[in-house]
Amino acid sequence: MFFRLLRLILVVIVAVLGQPVFDASAQAIGHGSAQLIADQTKVIQDLTAKTDGLEKRLGDPDQDDAGLVDIRLQLEDISRAALTSALAFRQRLNDINARVEVLGPPPAQGQPPEPAIVSNERSALVSEKAEINAVVASAQNLSVRVNGLVDKISVMRSELFRSVITKHYDLNDALSPQAFSDAHDQISGLYKAVSSWLSFALKFKFQAILAATLMALALAAVLLIGGRRLFGRIFEADPTVEEPSYLSRLSVAFWSTLLPTLALGVFFASAVFFFNYY
Template sequence: MFFRLLRLILVLMLAVSAQPSFDAMAQAIGQGSAQLIVDQQKVVQDLAAKTDGLEKKVADDAEDDAALVDVRLQLEDLSRAALNSALAFRSRLADINNRIEVLGPPPAQGQPQEPAIVTNERGALAAEKAEINAVIASAQNLSIRINGLIDKIGVMRSDLFRNFLAKRYELTDALSPQAFSDAHDQFTGLYKAVSSWLIFAFKFKLQAVLAAALMALGLAAVLLVGGRRLFGRIFEPDPSIEAPSYLSRLSV
């Protein structure tokens, strides 16, 4: 009780001696905080408008996986921006909470009344804190909504992939008589083309083909015999090597 009265007396003395400067400082801080609240409210509104547009795009591009990926990336950027908007008040909220703790709770019933300036400041801080919390709640709700859209896109992409793997094709046309007839015509055309080429080769190119084959065989025989005679003495097996390499075995 004694310390309570002492604190009230000290607060009253400080208020009387520095009331003009304190009022000016509080007004400046309040104006700065009010401007921050207005700015962040506009930021949240802009983010909400962009989210509405992207949500409509998700519905329009439900069958386009690439478009869904692009929308998801944009939503992730919006989610981070919403969280940053909520974090913009961290410093001011810490100052408000510290100041409210310094002022202490209102006097209980039956206790001496505190100075009006203390009561007014406590009320102003509480009102400012309520406005800030409202903006933070809006930003957090928007972030939750955006994360819900991101999860929805993930489910939609999974469904698209699963439907693609399990897609059924109509085989009636592929097994129709017309398909068999077309296949028969194609094989017939291929057979005629190959047979015509073979007949032409045997009739008009047989001598040239035989000459080329005999020449190739003769050159191969010359290279084989000459190579062995020329390099046979260079590449001789070494009995001391029990497991020669593959290249060594080829060269012997």
């Protein structure tokens, strides 16, 4: 009897002395969680305000593709920030769930009531979890909203691209009688200028033109014929070789193309030189 009374006294003393310690610990934990909730709530509010501004920009009828891309990039940053804000509560939610599991469910009806310290702790944890879930839900809703805006931007860019491709231009001015008249005047002026030059050249410079052309042709022929005689073995395929190497075929193709090109270039250059000289 004496020992039972002594054990009861010890239990009462522990409960009385442990209550302030638990209250202080619970207040410290609650204060830290409350600060985290307040910080992340502020973050979500700022992200929501920024999203509202970007959504208003989407309503601008003069928005071009570059502007839509810029808005999309900012929305993707907001979505990542919202998910990061929601993940900030992961550790605290794990701690709350673990503690609630340790405390166990409340006693059923008809069973002896649990100590007030346990019921108060469970209520505080449930209330804290509800506040955290509310902030997490806000972050998730913002992320869903941002994803919807990103999809909307994709549709807008597609429609903008189609509108640019299928845009109708007014061709009335380009096909007007005045345009045809101006084109006729320009062509007539070009024809008169060229015909006048040819008439003058044929009447007064025919011999000089003929001499300059023949000399230019002679230089080109000398280069072409002489080049073939000097370097014929380089760009002419050897008929005795049935399967020439790739490098040999490439060399033949290169030199056989280079020599006529040089001859043509010499012809034009010498023709211009002699025309200017005479």
